[in-house]
Amino acid sequence: MSPAVTVIGIGADGWTGLTAEHRQLVLDADIVLGGRRHLDLLPASENQIREPWPSPLRESLPALLWKYDGRRVVALASGDPFVSGIGGTLVEILGPGAVVVEPTVSSVALARARMGWDAETVDVVSVVGRDVHRVLRSIAPGHRSIVLSSDADTPGSVADLLVNTGHGGSKMTVLGDLGSDDETSIATTADEWARRRAPQLNVIAIEFDGPVVGGWVAGLPDELFENDGQLTKRDLRASALSRLAPRPGQLLWDVGAGAGSVGIEWMRAHPTCRTIAVEADETRAARIERNAQALGVPDLRVVTGRSPDALAGLPRPDAIFVGGGATVPGVIETCVAALPAGGRLVVHGVTLETEALLAAAHTEHGGELTRIHVETTAPIGTFTGWTPSRAVTQWTLTKEHA
Ligand SMILES: C[S@@+](CC[C@H](N)C(=O)[O-])C[C@H]1O[C@@H](n2cnc3c(N)ncnc32)[C@H](O)[C@@H]1O
Secondary structure (H helix, E strand, O other): OOOOEEEEEEOOOHHHHOOHHHHHHHHHOOEEEEOHHHHOOOOOOOOOEEEEOOOOHHHHHHHHHHHOOOOOEEEEEEOOOOOOOHHHHHHHHHOHHHEEEEOOOOHHHHHHHHHOOOHHHEEEEEOOOOOHHHHHHHOOOOOEEEEEOOOOOHHHHHHHHHHHOOOOOOEEEEEEOOOOOOOEEEEEEHHHHOOOOOOOOEEEEEEOOOOOOOOOOOOOOHHHOOOOOOOOOHHHHHHHHHHHOOOOOOEEEEEOOOOOHHHHHHHHOOOOOEEEEEEOOHHHHHHHHHHHHHOOOOOOEEEEOOOOHHHOOOOOOOEEEEOOOOOOOOHHHHHHHHOOOOOEEEEEEOOHHHHHHHHHHHHHHOOEEEEEOOEEEEEEOOEEEEEEOOOEEEEEEEOOOO
16 A cells, blocks of 8 residues: 545635635644755644645655555645646556646636636647746647746746747737735737746636747748758658557657657647757757757657667667668667557668668568659759659558567
8 A cells, every 4th residue: 555645726815715625634743754945835823733845855755655655645736736737647656546636727727717708719838947948849820829837937938939030919918826915917929028027826817819820730941950961851750650550648769860850740740749859969969959959848858878789778669760770780670669559660771781781670570661862852943843853762560569
């Protein structure tokens, strides 16, 4: 049996805003855990242990929970503990049966209520303790996001980002201390935010305005990726991603990542999609990080190193793309072995040597071989003609279930 915890959501209206039932749960607890701000909202108590969350939180939490095993433990969290809160972490550590959650109204629900926005028309982006570039993934003219801020500086950072990407006309409403007597609302544009001050506790409601960054289906224009020519071009990228088939929560290894375009588009498919980009060249590895930031997926992980050695010890992927280095001994074998049942592998090659390797791999493992020729138009004198690019051989394997 693991320890049990009751998590109570508390609003900006503090102790008096709790229901009588929730107040009693807190008063009856032997131990109350929570952020310092939340613990300070409670009335004094002499024989109750009150302990702020440890740091680093995720690593220290199991020991803390086991220390109080068998006692009545209540944790305080703001709003709905399952909205970017402690709820998910506790369930991950203790299992769902051991965590009872009593939510109150989330800051996201309050923000939507103030804005008059339907839940179905809004996405929620948390930049709490994370890179603000995450906001850029949501950019589309007219689209709305609610951003969970880290602190009073977040609205300024988000405004700078929007201005620097040409989206300074986006409307920003910074909603502070929602649900308290001191609630504030500052409605402005990113351009005009400049030196304004925000409350420490805030969320930002954004209505994007500005140039279209690209669609949300794979195949962004090549120009959106800073690159040195080592880029999986648009039509081939779209083809590869359709076979890699990103699904929520899944992990891609982008092997020989170049400019990182395949891994970036994998992560743009869904906010929970993850990528590890493996790239031998340090300059390119740094470029992948810049591209990932610019396209709103700063959490993409870059591993600088040579495959197959660099693949050792990485978390197991759900799909693998090999855009470069397929002829290095061991790369294809390592990738095939790393795939779980149902996992997808896509390998691209342009040389005869890679093509021979892919034909052999196809004979050995099965899958699908496709040859893709892309031609684009270019001037021929005063006329227009087709310019072919190098044909690419694509091998796709979906690992059978045992
Ligand atoms: C870690 S998230 C937790 C969200 C929380 N679980 C909820 O349901 O509201 C914290 C975010 O909520 C914001 N927040 C929490 N309470 C707020 C309030 N009363 N007014 C405005 N923002 C609030 C914080 O500024 C931060 O962006």
